[in-house]
Amino acid sequence: MSGVITKAIHILDILVPQGNEKEMSVTEISRELEMPVQSVHRILASLSQHGFVSQNTKNKKYKLGLSVMKYGFLMWDSLMLRSVAKPFMEELSRKTNETVYLATRENAEGVYIDSIDSPEILKISEPIGLRLPLFVGASNRVILAYLPQKTRDLLLANVNWQTIPSLKPMSRQYVEQELEIIREQGYAITSGEATVGTTGIGAPIFSYENTVIGSLNCAGPALRFTETNIEKYSQYTMKYANMLSKELGYRNRNRSRI
Structure with missing residues (x-):
């Protein structure tokens, strides 16, 4: 469980905007963090369910969600x-x-x-x-x-x-x-x-x-x-x-x- 949480934190960290809003695809996140695509997809699905990330319906890329802003x-x-x-x-x-x-x-x-x-x-x-x-x-x-x-x-x-x-x-x-x-x-x-x-x-x-x-x-x-x-x-x-x-x-x- 702690390993999954660590990976989720790494994903949130990589999505933190650097001046402008940042969006990344599952593949880009997988490559950047050297994590299996399936693991990234699964973690993003859970984060999205709780509002910590959101997906752009047009390009399918992910960005930080409103829950991060709320906390x-x-x-x-x-x-x-x-x-x-x-x-x-x-x-x-x-x-x-x-x-x-x-x-x-x-x-x-x-x-x-x-x-x-x-x-x-x-x-x-x-x-x-x-x-x-x-x-x-x-x-x-x-x-x-x-x-x-x-x-x-x-x-x-x-x-x-x-x-x-x-x-x-x-x-x-x-x-x-x-x-x-x-x-x-x-x-x-x-x-x-x-x-x-x-x-x-x-x-x-x-x-x-x-x-x-x-x-x-x-x-x-x-x-x-x-x-x-x-x-x-x-x-x-x-x-x-x-x-x-x-x-x-x-x-x-x-x-x-x-």
Whole structure:
């Protein structure tokens, strides 16, 4: 299997454009890589099935497909988001003195892609790369709240609510009610769902395409998240999430209720 994957990577590499769009026939690829024609044809068929290469119907030659572009853009968006978000994360950290997270969506999960630790001795410090379902935790639920209705329905359709990684019992009805509240107030707040004794506040981040692409969050020990602090921190979190969205090109300030 590893040999086939290596050959597939070599084929993708050879199809990378050098200035102009590049197309090659099966024979040309076979000759260039010194691979049997049958092997090249078989691998190209699999790559084509998944959108990594496409075939020109006129000359039968192959070029890189849209899936390569999609994954490239996803990686670029993630790197760009981290870079642009850093000063806003730092400002939110200074204002709250709590741990600040940057999260994004990957399929049905939310993922932490960057963080700034609280200077306090007692603090929350979750690892970068931590993944949880989009309905667990403020950082994830606020992303779910602003996804299109059809996407939300699909993500919540077949959840086994008895086995979800949450410290609190949940149901679809509960999550739906929470999503409505989030859309009304503009931020999410959860306590003790993923980690005992913690509270998190999350606000959505939007792209230039007016779609939710992540969330800005502050989190810490629940004992420091008093009613007064929650009100203050939620305003800070929304403020810097909005500024970040604007920096990314988001202009639809009057979001419609989804």
